[in-house]
Amino acid sequence: MNTELLGRLARAEAAAHARYGRTGETAHFGPLIAVHAGPELPINAAWHDGTRPPTAQELEAFGVFCAHHSQPQTVHLLSAFMPQGWTVLSERGYALDYVLHVYVHDLKRRPAAPPGDLREEEPAGWAAVAARGFGPGTEAIMDAVARAPGTRRFMAWLDGEPAAVAAMSMGEGVAAFHGTATLPPFRRRGVQTALLAHRLHVAAQAGADLASVFVTPGSGSERNVERAGFRLVGARLTVTRHPEALTRHA
Known part of the structure; x- marks a missing residue:
């Protein structure tokens, strides 16, 4: 299987x-x-x-x-x-x-739509915040990710400021989640959990039946995707x- x-x-x-x-x-x-x-x-x-x-x-x-x-x-x-x-x-x-x-999530079963200020962003603004989250030297790669055809870019806002970013692209009915970063002052406040749930709903609305994500073993990102209902497949x-x-x- x-x-x-x-x-x-x-x-x-x-x-x-x-x-x-x-x-x-x-x-x-x-x-x-x-x-x-x-x-x-x-x-x-x-x-x-x-x-x-x-x-x-x-x-x-x-x-x-x-x-x-x-x-x-x-x-x-x-x-x-x-x-x-x-x-x-x-x-x-x-x-x-x-x-x-490698984790996947069946989009027939999704967590509740998350609360909060979650917006779809234009490439330049998304890339700038992503580079702040990933750290110095990542400006060029974040710009390339943001401008790749078919990429959808999302940003979570807290206290009136950009707090975290995430991205998604689709193919073969699969919504691939990537480009995840949280700015240091906003870590451990649930913004990535909200962005995961938000993208699951957006992906289902866009016609995907499956979401996928790659994470570092044993990381906080792995714990987040497990809590969001993703399952390990390889x-x-x-x-x-x-x-x-x-x-x-x-």
Whole structure:
């Protein structure tokens, strides 16, 4: 069951990832959708679409793309597809960098609509507040996230001030939640719980039947999504071909 579900999520995430290439380049290498969005952005990577493992030739072509754009050879894939893809990835020198947990929420069952001042925001204002929440150096990536086609941006206000932001994009009937940040003075006041519930309602109204979110294991974000009724269905694995592997496999 989870393999089918994670296949749906992989297709949705890979298609959504392609949107970031609007400011640079998007390229397809078999099941990999690669993006260069701008210099040194963390979204410069490839998403595996869940259909089949990449071939050695496709990974080689992806490596050429990355070298051309001076970006690391980084691939995101969901846990259901790691066993079949790991052989070719490891043979090409890829190693696991980090893991995020994958949660989903059936939109037929949603928490009550939250109270409070929750607004949909324009890109520049949303990106500015998001960068304040994530910290110095995140201005460029937050602007790229805010301006990606199809992204919906939400902001929670408290005491007449912006308190927190969150974003959502849709594909394959899945509403992908991302871009979550809370400004320090407003933490532990329930704003992210409200933004989760608000996006669940907005997603259902927009025609999605499922919501998904990636969170760091053991984090406050994981506890928030569990309390909001999300269930754990797998993991997102990020693998990178490191410089020493490039030399060894040249």
